[in-house]
Amino acid sequence: MTERADSDAGSSTAPQAMRGLALAWLLVVALLLGHNAYLWLVQRVSPDTDILALLPSSRHDDAMQQAFAHMVDSAQQKVVVLVGERDWSKAVQAASAYEAVIGKQPSLLQAMTGDAAQLQGAWLSTFDQSRLMLLTQEQRDKLRNDSPQQWSQLALSAMYGVFGSGGPKLGAWQDDPFGLFGGWVQARAQETPVRPRDGRLFVESGGRSYVLLLLNLQPSAFSISAQEQVIPLLDQATQAAQQSVPDAEVLTAGVILHAAAGSRQAGSEMATIGAGSLIGIVLLMWLTFRSLKPIALIALSIAIGCLGALSVSWLLFGRLHLLTLVFGASLVGIAQDYAIYFLCARLGTNRHMDSRQLLRRLLPGLGLMLLAAVIGYLGMALTPFPGLRQMAVFSVLGLLFAWLTVILWFPALIHADSLRSTALADRYSRSIVKWPQFRFNRIGFVLLAVFTVFVVAGLMRLKVSDDIRALQKTPQHLLDDQIKLGKLLDTPTPAQFYLVRGESAEIVLQREEQLKRQLQTVIDKKLIGGVQAVSNWVPSQQQQHADHDLIVDKLLAPQGALAAIATAIDESGQWQQDLRQRLLAQSKPLLPDAFIASPAGQPWRHLWLGKTGDRYASIVAVRGLGDYRQLQVLADVAPKIDGVQWVDKVADISSVLSYYRQYMTWALLAAYATIFVLLSLRYRRAAWRAIAPPLLATLATLALFGVTGQPLQLFHVLACLLLLGLGVDYGIFLQEPTERHRRSAWLTVGLSAISALLSFGLLALSSSPPLHAFGLTMLIGMALVWLASPCFAGLQPYSHDAS
DSSP states (O other), X not given: OHHXXXXXXXXXXXXXXXXXXXXHHHHHHHHXXXXXXXXXXXXXXXXXXXXXXXXXXXXXXXXXXXXXXXXXXXXXXEEEEEEEESSHHXXXXXXXXXXXXXXXXXXXXXXXXXXXXXXXXXXXXXXXXXXXXXXXXXXXXXHHHSOHHHHHHHHHHHHTTOOOSSSOOOSOGGXXXXXXXXXXXXXXXXXXXXXXXXXXXXXXXXXXXXXXXXXXXXXXXXXXXXXXXXXXXXXXXXXXXXXXXXXXXXXXXXXXXXHHHHHHHHHHHIIIIIHHHHHHHHHHHHHHXXXXXXXXXXXXXXXXXXXXXXXXXXXXXXXXXXXXXXXXXXXXXXXXXXXHHHHHHHHTSOTTSOHHHHHHHHHHHHHHHHHHHHHHHHHHHTSSOHHHHHHHHHXXXXXXXXXXXXXXXXXXXXXXXXXXXXXXXXXXXXXXXXXXXXXXXXXXXXXXXXXXXXXXXXXHHXXXXXXXXXXXXXXXXXXXXXXXXXXXXXXXXXXXXXEEEESSHHHHHHHHHHHHHHHHHHHHTTSSOEEEOGGGTSOOHHHHHHHHHHHIIIIISTTSHHHXXXXXXXXXXXXXXXXXXXXXXXXXXXXXXXXXXXXXXXXXXXXXXXXXXXXXXXXXXXXXXXXXXXXXXXXXXXXGSTTEEXXXXXXXXXXHHHHHHHXXXXXXXXXXXXXXXXXXXXXXXXXXXXXXXXXXXXXXXXXXXXXXXXXXXXXXHHHHHHHHXXXXXXXXXXXXXXXXXXXXXXXXXXXXXXXXXXXXXXXXXXXXXXXXXXXXXXXXXXXXXXXXXXXXSOOSOXXXXXX
């Protein structure tokens, strides 16, 4: 009597405890929703997009990151337009029509305009007090080699209007009698083909005159709402220009054009691939359960998994990288198996068994599935890469939250009569008994030998590609416009440049000058057109004082050119002295900070980093790089000068992808080994049957890539990790003890595999190379895992209780 009372009390206590845990989990989920709302709506957090942040902290270089940010920011909010025609007046007419349309939306785009004479005056005033400190290399050579009489004749020719001083006349003759400043200004102008004309900037090429329009983008280039307004505005402006002048050519370049193209592509694919995937999964669940409740529950568990992973990961790391969110959410997709496993088991279990009793039967398998996935992902957490650690923690947390949702809520939400089996589901689940079983007999060994030959042959031909350029797909017309515009304007590439560092601004400028001397041979060979550097405009103090002394010694000394001029025009010694003092008043050293803050320095501010930490840094940009195969020649120059580093952003990002691919490959191998050991503790000698499907499918997929010439990338390896997680679940499902349980497990495998094919495999249709690579791997791999899993189902009855 007492024993029965204790039993009744225990049986009534268990549901109460489950209800208490379910309510507690509801409170946790509410907190997760609140925290996510606070992050996204109040704090308005945004994921990190700097791919170099994925590198180990020991490899971080703050100055390099700042340098690249300067180069990118200088271009990110700008739109550059060239309006060209063979007739200059028509080019101006078309440009005016273009500007008229842009001017109607100043909140989106603003043209950089101003009075040309006023701008030139403000620009020249920057150097007024420093004219005697500035020389070109050609002028230095002439000063050293030519006699004072030659210089006096040059100055007299300029005085009498026979312009022979080597540069434009800027101000009164007395301010620049030898034309040194005019020549220096002319040399600076050679750094760009852009010239002023009729109050506008223009460039000529191929018989056409192009009016240059510089537009400042007001909203962010990556704002989708801004893209939806700016792109049509630019199209309208182009149409207006071509309607005004039918033969006008309009070239446009800007980050927002590429961002908008990517957004349009992603939106189109989401509307097609995403909709197709969703419709397919809904139809699948309806045909299986004749109810939409299962898909709602599956989505609920995955959503809670993602919310929990995001909240806790953000608390742990302070911020998350965009790749963590994208691929972490994909890896959390494995959590669908927990929900599908419970639903199919409920469908195939006697209705007299309570859902809580069913959970107790399924709990060992569910726990093993979670543990196997956690072990697999924790291998990434042991790597030195912050991004992989974030992905690992995010994925593990997501799986844990989804798993707890299934354990704590599903028994209460799914009752014995909640689901009805359909004829289609019954026919499919019974089909497992007709599936061939792999055995170590003659046929088995032949199949294994053929498979081994195929895999070895394929893997031997498999190539690797980590080049970031292979992962980009920009519309050809945008690339054509950008390339042509870049050649016309001779703009430097923001992806490759020199980073110059030193203990002071003066040392940085001196090292820039050394670098330019080393690069002169490269320029002479026409490998590059030239360089952009702050030292072009602000020489080092050492160079400025040397130039000053050279001018004074050769031109202003008692026996110099100035004295020869006074003698030639019969002027007094006082006149000579007054003019000498007037010129010496232009001897104030020019400093980089003052130049950068001036109107003349505005176009070059992105080149001067100033003080970064305890050192100073600057950028030397390369112009006219036509053949990217010559990048190594430029890289070889940097080690010759202390404090100079060659930066190739494309190569840096590619190296990050390479490191991640290598570490992910090792993490994948370690995950297979660790999970096999774990499965051996439960399934003993049959453990290999649980892990064989994903392993064989992964090897076959990679071999197929090798045979077809598809290079291996990081995104293929990430997909292989997802294949492992899903495939091991299928192997565990099918090691069930009885045929009835195995039928429901086979239904679980089918639903999960088809859902994964619809969710991930359809990404193979994407035109985005990373998504295509990920989706293609999942499409082939998941199909093979699905087909191979029943071939390795458990052959001998296995007791969960005994284990």
